[in-house]
Amino acid sequence: MSKKLQGNGLWESSRMMLPEHKLENIKYREGFKRRQRRELDEQELEEVNRLLIESKQTGVIVTLQMFDEWELLQVVGVVERIDQHHRRVMVGGDWFAIHDIERVEDCQ
Numbered sequence: 001m002s003k004k005l006q007g008n009g010l011w012e013s014s015r016m017m018l019p020e021h022k023l024e025n026i027k028y029r030e031g032f033k034r035r036q037r038r039e040l041d042e043q044e045l046e047e048v049n050r051l052l053i054e055s056k057q058t059g060v061i062v063t064l065q066m067f068d069e070w071e072l073l074q075v076v077g078v079v080e081r082i083d084q085h086h087r088r089v090m091v092g093g094d095w096f097a098i099h100d101i102e103r104v105e106d107c108q
Contacts, residue, residue, distance in 0.1 A: 056082055
């Protein structure tokens with residue numbers, strides 16, 4: 001066996017993949033599929049707004065589940081500011097778009 005890199009830069013002996021490794025690789029890549037944005041109905045929107053306002057007024061800690069195409073994101077903290085004009089909220093000194101919020105939960 002030659003220890004030189006050939007043609008495509010792979011070791012000659014490393015071109016074969018066992019079937020079980022191939023299946024695991026496929027399962028792993030499927031875990032990175034893009035997520036679809038979830039549209040909230042009127043009742044859910046009202047609940048999100050209520051909890052955001054309650055957190056700002058009372059200082060209660062909330063968990064915001066945020067939309068991201070590739071992963072589940074959560075922001076935990078107290079709502080510091082609500083900017084209705086730009087449709088965003090500030091938590092922990094960072095701004096988050098209200099339309100990216102999929103769910104809000106009271107941490108108490």
